[in-house]
Amino acid sequence: MTLISRLLIASTATLLAITLAGCAQTGRENLGSPGTSSGSSGSDVAVSPGAADSGLVAGSAKDSSSGVAPLSNSGIGGTSTVTTTWISLTANNPVAIADQAATIATDAGGYVESRSESSGGGVVVPLSGVTGDVTMGGAGPTDYVSLTLRIPTEKASGVIAALKELGHVSSNNHSQYDVGQQQADLTARISALTESLAALRGLQSAATNVTDLLAAEAAISTRQAELDSLIAQQDYLASQIDMTAITVDVTATAVGTPANLTFIDGLVNGFNSIGTAFVLLVVGIGFILPWLGLLVILAGIALAITIPLVRRSRSRTGSGSSTGS
Structure with missing residues (x-):
């Protein structure tokens, strides 16, 4: 053979x-x-036959x-378990909260796997007696941050508890897959x-x-x-198995809602709105001024061309009348 x-x-x-x-x-x-099994399939590792x-x-x-x-x-209870957690928070400053979450992860021996930020437009206007800020038109600050953390499984419970203290927890999901x-x-x-x-x-x-x-x-x-x-x-x-995935979504506090508003609160908010309107007026004037300059230049060019033509037309009309008489 x-x-x-x-x-x-x-x-x-x-x-x-x-x-x-x-x-x-x-x-x-x-x-x-x-x-x-439970939770997202994104954390599962399947081996085909x-x-x-x-x-x-x-x-x-x-x-x-x-x-x-x-x-x-490793894993919870000593089993071969892949663990994934999602936490949704609301806070006044999502960027600062995300930075604190990253610090908590690194202090626990983990790391930030990914991070993304997005901005919703608007000028943030603080209102007295209102929970949160009111957003008006225009470009505004970052109002949503999402980051994925990888934490040693044995320290995941403590990290999750610390993350929940950073803001108001709007939702919390947990999944395990053997x-x-x-x-x-x-x-x-x-x-x-x-x-x-x-x-x-x-x-x-x-x-x-x-x-x-x-x-x-x-x-x-x-x-x-x-x-x-x-x-x-x-x-x-x-x-x-060794590193638990924790996804943290931080959203800016929604537009404020009245909380026992008084006459004084309304008066203060009225003055604040006047200041905001003045700021927007100044911005609008600054936006219009370049266009006014351009219109003045175009009008000057038009007059420079039109006035000599009118004078020539009048002079020709005057000379024709004197010849006829």
Whole structure:
């Protein structure tokens, strides 16, 4: 039997072993403690049955002879759980609140994964006796900030409690997804591929000609790429378990509502509106002045052209009348 034939047999046996190992681990996982899921699917890591044959290279290559490092078994209650939390806050200054949230995350050993800001237009006018500010037309400050934080799972509860103290909590959602089945499936597939690579390297060492050597190297390259892809998925899954994702949305306080307004409050608000109207008037005049200058220039040009024409017309009319008389 040639080396190429042995390689084909070894490859077929490896694929069969990977499939059986994945099925066995999945069956044991289902019989032991069925996984439960809740929340967003964006934080879930799913491994398809054909992941071992995808041939994708993800992450740096690792030496298969060193064995497979076990996944960390972190998460709430010591289970392999991916946790995601959403918190919606309202506050007078969303930017300042978002900065405080980022500081809380970094102090807890986490980091800010993403941040976005948006502005709604308007000039903020403070009104006495009114909760919040009133927005009038024009460009205004940032009124919405969204940031995603990554926090070590063991410190997530404390961070969530601290974040809720930053403003008024308008909504709060929490989800957990058990990824123990994916974890077991990945571990089984990686173990099978590691054994397959060891066998293929033994065949490579026994190659007696260039054709057999090239065939062995091609098979090893394919298996190594598959192993690297699975290890990258395993590392990503571990990071999702170890670091809880917390999304914080901070919205500016809505337009103020009356809160036991009195005559004095109305009088103060009236004076404030006069000042605001004066500011808007000044801005409007500043906007119109350049146009007035342009109109004056155009009017001067028109007069410079029109006046000589009128004078010439009058002079011709006067000379014609004197000739006729």
